[in-house]
Amino acid sequence: MSTQLNQTLIDIRGVTKTYFSGSVETRVLHGIDLQVTRGDFVSIMGQSGSGKSTLMNILGCLDQATGGSYVLDGVDTRSLSRAQLADIRNRSIGFVFQSFNLIKRMSVAENVALPLIYAGMGRGKAHARALQELERVGLGGLAKRTPSQLSGGQQQRVAIARALATDPPMLLADEPTGNLDTQTSDDIMNSFRQLNAERGITIVLVTHEADVAAYSRRLVRLKDGRVLYDGPSVEGLRQLNPHHAEVLA
Amino acid sequence: MNFIQVLIESFRSMAANRLRTALTMLGIIIGIASVVLLLAIGDSMQRFIGKELQQLGTNMVYVFPGGDRTTAQRARAGSVPSLSTMDAAALNALPSLTGAAPALQGSFKLSAGNESSNSQVHGVTPAMFKIRNWKLDQGNLFSEADVRASSRMVVIGQKVADQFFYKSDPLGRYIRIENVAFQVIGVLAGEGKQIDGSDIAELVLVPITAASANLIKMPFPQNVHYIAAQGRPDMSLKEAEEDIKETLRVRHRIRIDSPDDFKVQNMASFAETANKISAGVALLLGMIGAISLLVGGIGIMNIMLVSVTERTREIGIRMAIGARPGAVLLQFLAESVVICVAGGLVGVLIAMAGAAAITATGKFDVFLTFQGVLVACGFASAVGVFFGFYPARRASRLLPVDCLRYE
Numbered sequence: 113m114s115t116q117l118n119q120t121l122i123d124i125r126g127v128t129k130t131y132f133s134g135s136v137e138t139r140v141l142h143g144i145d146l147q148v149t150r151g152d153f154v155s156i157m158g159q160s161g162s163g164k165s166t167l168m169n170i171l172g173c174l175d176q177a178t179g180g181s182y183v184l185d186g187v188d189t190r191s192l193s194r195a196q197l198a199d200i201r202n203r204s205i206g207f208v209f210q211s212f213n214l215i216k217r218m219s220v221a222e223n224v225a226l227p228l229i230y231a232g233m234g235r236g237k238a239h240a241r242a243l244q245e246l247e248r249v250g251l252g253g254l255a256k257r258t259p260s261q262l263s264g265g266q267q268q269r270v271a272i273a274r275a276l277a278t279d280p281p282m283l284l285a286d287e288p289t290g291n292l293d294t295q296t297s298d299d300i301m302n303s304f305r306q307l308n309a310e311r312g313i314t315i316v317l318v319t320h321e322a323d324v325a326a327y328s329r330r331l332v333r334l335k336d337g338r339v340l341y342d343g344p345s346v347e348g349l350r351q352l353n354p355h356h357a358e359v360l361a
Numbered sequence: 362m363n364f365i366q367v368l369i370e371s372f373r374s375m376a377a378n379r380l381r382t383a384l385t386m387l388g389i390i391i392g393i394a395s396v397v398l399l400l401a402i403g404d405s406m407q408r409f410i411g412k413e414l415q416q417l418g419t420n421m422v423y424v425f426p427g428g429d430r431t432t433a434q435r436a437r438a439g440s441v442p443s444l445s446t447m448d449a450a451a452l453n454a455l456p457s458l459t460g461a462a463p464a465l466q467g468s469f470k471l472s473a474g475n476e477s478s479n480s481q482v483h484g485v486t487p488a489m490f491k492i493r494n495w496k497l498d499q500g501n502l503f504s505e506a507d508v509r510a511s512s513r514m515v516v517i518g519q520k521v522a523d524q525f526f527y528k529s530d531p532l533g534r535y536i537r538i539e540n541v542a543f544q545v546i547g548v549l550a551g552e553g554k555q556i557d558g559s560d561i562a563e564l565v566l567v568p569i570t571a572a573s574a575n576l577i578k579m580p581f582p583q584n585v586h587y588i589a590a591q592g593r594p595d596m597s598l599k600e601a602e603e604d605i606k607e608t609l610r611v612r613h614r615i616r617i618d619s620p621d622d623f624k625v626q627n628m629a630s631f632a633e634t635a636n637k638i639s640a641g642v643a644l645l646l647g648m649i650g651a652i653s654l655l656v657g658g659i660g661i662m663n664i665m666l667v668s669v670t671e672r673t674r675e676i677g678i679r680m681a682i683g684a685r686p687g688a689v690l691l692q693f694l695a696e697s698v699v700i701c702v703a704g705g706l707v708g709v710l711i712a713m714a715g716a717a718a719i720t721a722t723g724k725f726d727v728f729l730t731f732q733g734v735l736v737a738c739g740f741a742s743a744v745g746v747f748f749g750f751y752p753a754r755r756a757s758r759l760l761p762v763d764c765l766r767y768e
Contacts (some may be wrong), residue, residue, distance in 0.1 A: 169762045172681070174681060174765065175760070175761075175762040194685070194686050195685040195686060195687060198680060198683055198684060198686070198688075199683065199685070201680075201681060201682065201683050201761075202682065202683020203683070207681050207682065209765070213674070213677075213678045213681070213765070214678075215679075217373065217374070217377045218373070226679070226682060227682040227683050229366055230679075230683040230684050230685075230688060231683060234363075235365070235366060235369075274682065278683070
């Protein structure tokens with residue numbers, strides 16, 4: 113039983129999210145159930161307004177659900193303070209964003225070292241660890257550059273290195289290839305696949321591109337704040353667009 | 362995130378916006394420079410006025426016979442106006458006084474040649490010259506021997522000399538006081554009102570013994586009209602006053618429940634008023650400085666608020682990768698404190714230059730005290746914390762999801 117609990121990294125039950133704007137209530141999520149085991153590779157798809165970004169923010173502890181429960185890595189996140197949530201994000205979640213979200217005036221290495229510094233690591237040690245992580249994504253030689261001196265693909269690799277710096281069990285990627293060309297997208301997705309296969313890192317990514325979702329093992333489709341499909345990616349994508357899915361297969 | 366890391370971060374973000382940082386700092390530089398300089402000017406002015414007052418004789422204590430009682434009461438109690446030259450000698454020996462000297466005074470008709478006028482004549486001892494800081498322009502003062510011999514000599518002020526011996530040498534000439542001839546042996550230097558209202562240039566000074574023998578008849582030959590005493594500059598005048606009272610009460614054998622048969626007056630209240638005024642001016646100057654510092658602080662707050670808004674996305678990124686609200690708060694707070702302390706240091710340097718410039722004009726000396734500089738630095742960091750706190754707290758309270766959405 114305990115091993116099984118341990119195997120479940122994300123356990124979301126009946127999560128709702130309602131935005132209040134004055135007297136207007138907008139319900140974005142209508143009771144989402146989602147369990148993700150360690151080592152899984154999940155895509156979340158949905159049209160804009162389906163609630164996928166909101167779900168992503170809740171999964172990343174960047175936002176809190178209005179109702180329901182979210183247990184991440186055995187920790188119930190509903191009762192946590194903002195500081196504790198910050199620690200969870202630092203330790204357990206690595207973020208990869210569509211627009212890379214690197215801090216422009218810092219060097220590449222400093223960007224990667226930042227989560228380690230927030231984790232309390234000394235400057236020298238954090239820097240050494242950051243260089244290691246940059247080597248892993250193949251950017252060891254660019255450590256001293258600033259993000260603006262890198263291509264989009266390189267910036268996203270830096271972001272991945274940063275996300276992995278504190279060795280979290282999970283990567284959350286929000287449209288990670290949205291700003292990249294096809295070739296670079298494939299490179300990035302291959303890196304994700306590799307990280308998942310070799311380091312056993314759980315990956316949850318939000319995308320609206322079937323090509324990207326095709327890299328994942330499991331697909332969750334949302335519509336109007338509800339789960340429409342939750343199953344193998346191949347099957348899910350075939351439902352979505354039979355012709356396209358065949359091409360991918 | 363440790364302290365050094367926080368500092369490095371703030372230097373970086375300051376460096377990223379050099380012009381803005383410089384302009385923000387300018388507000389603090391001007392604020393601190395004016396606070397430090399104006400406080401120093403105020404302080405130096407107070408010291409300058411204090412010194413001038415001391416030269417005027419604010420450390421003087423006058424003792425008069427009679428106390429607060431009326432003549433009738435005094436008569437009933439059987440005491441007489443009772444200050445004597447022996448009292449003066451006893452006070453002269455007090456350690457809290459630099460000296461004490463007895464004096465007689467009265468208004469008499471002076472004449473020489475065709476000139477005549479009514480003047481105050483003081484019977485004094487050589488000690489009085491020292492206490493009152495009277496300097497001679499020409500001639501000599503009378504000696505203790507002259508006092509013992511009741512020599513009929515007189516030392517006069519410039520105006521008296523001009524009146525009776527216009528354009529000629531007064532030394533060796535005679536002035537008749539109530540038809541008794543006194544030989545002029547010295548002329549006092551300077552003119553101007555003294556602390557007791559008399560003008561140095563109008564003084565007529567004779568040996569106290571000569572005054573009592575020829576001019577002023579007292580009930581007892583040792584009686585004097587008043588005793589002038591000078592408090593030591595390094596001791597409080599109040600203490601000196603207490604010593605005087607105690608000494609005289611013992612000497613006059615006054616019972617513990619009886620009032621004094623003499624009255625002590627000091628010039629300290631005058632000095633106090635003058636000091637109050639100069640302290641008020643110093644306070645005013647400090648306040649003007651404080652206002653410019655306040656304006657600088659508001660500038661800091663303004664810029665920090667802009668900076669928080671401008672860096673909303675960065676705040677979101679930092680929060681996403683694990684910055685606690687406290688770390689965000691500390692980062693922005695550190696930035697404003699660093700700006701203020703750096704500005705404060707430059708401000709102190711400018712104030713030093715300003716003080717040197719004022720001193721160089723020779724009008725009066727302005728010193729920056731180490732204490733003042735410390736206070737200024739403390740003030741600068743306090744301004745940084747005070748005006749940086751609100752923007753920093755605002756940054757720390759932002760929600761990561763909102764920040765990341767911010768364009």
